[in-house]
Amino acid sequence: MNVTKLTLYGFENVKSVEEVQHIKLVGKQGLKELNFEWQYPYRVLEDNEVLGSLMPPRTIETLKLNGYNSAIFPDWLMGIAPYNFPNLVSIYLDKLDNCISLPPLGQLLSLKKLVLRQMRSLLKIKDFCGGVVAFPCLENFSLYNMPNLRVWKTTCSYSGVGVSRYMFPCLRILEIGSCPKLRL
Numbered sequence: 001m002n003v004t005k006l007t008l009y010g011f012e013n014v015k016s017v018e019e020v021q022h023i024k025l026v027g028k029q030g031l032k033e034l035n036f037e038w039q040y041p042y043r044v045l046e047d048n049e050v051l052g053s054l055m056p057p058r059t060i061e062t063l064k065l066n067g068y069n070s071a072i073f074p075d076w077l078m079g080i081a082p083y084n085f086p087n088l089v090s091i092y093l094d095k096l097d098n099c100i101s102l103p104p105l106g107q108l109l110s111l112k113k114l115v116l117r118q119m120r121s122l123l124k125i126k127d128f129c130g131g132v133v134a135f136p137c138l139e140n141f142s143l144y145n146m147p148n149l150r151v152w153k154t155t156c157s158y159s160g161v162g163v164s165r166y167m168f169p170c171l172r173i174l175e176i177g178s179c180p181k182l183r184l
Contacts, residue, residue: 015045032087062092065096066092073099091115094117102128146182152184
């Protein structure tokens with residue numbers, strides 16, 4: 001049987017990185033949707049260490065992180081490149097209360113939907129384009145329940161001479177809710 005959707009939860013109970021390394025997600029090439037769930041605020045290990053051992057396969061189309069508690073993301077997500085995840089079309093980041101910056105998600109050439117929800121420590125959204133071309137296919141972007149978000153930079157520099165361009169050339173749906181301090 002070929003599993004196409006996988007939800008992994010209970011990471012707050014992981015006592016060592018070795019416990020999750022045996023999952024070997026990167027080898028599960030039929031996987032299309034992957035959900036990582038942390039349910040309780042008490043941890044034995046840093047979420048960054050746990051997630052760092054769980055790099056998804058290249059076939060992934062939807063990635064969901066819910067309840068992740070680290071301020072930063074693991075290397076496989078911070079160094080994201082189009083060739084790592086060529087099929088990734090949807091990302092949902094929810095209840096990441098300690099997150100202070102975002103990975104360079106703009107480099108994902110197939111990304112069409114991005115949902116950012118309940119990230120209380122995030123003050124600015126900037127520099128997540130990751131390069132010259134950013135979010136070339138993104139059609140749907142949602143920001144919800146981000147009470148301290150103040151700045152969202154919607155352009156990125158592309159020629160090295162201070163020229164900027166809008167980073168969402170295909171955006172059709174933009175939803176913003178419960179972001180009372182946000183200024184565009």
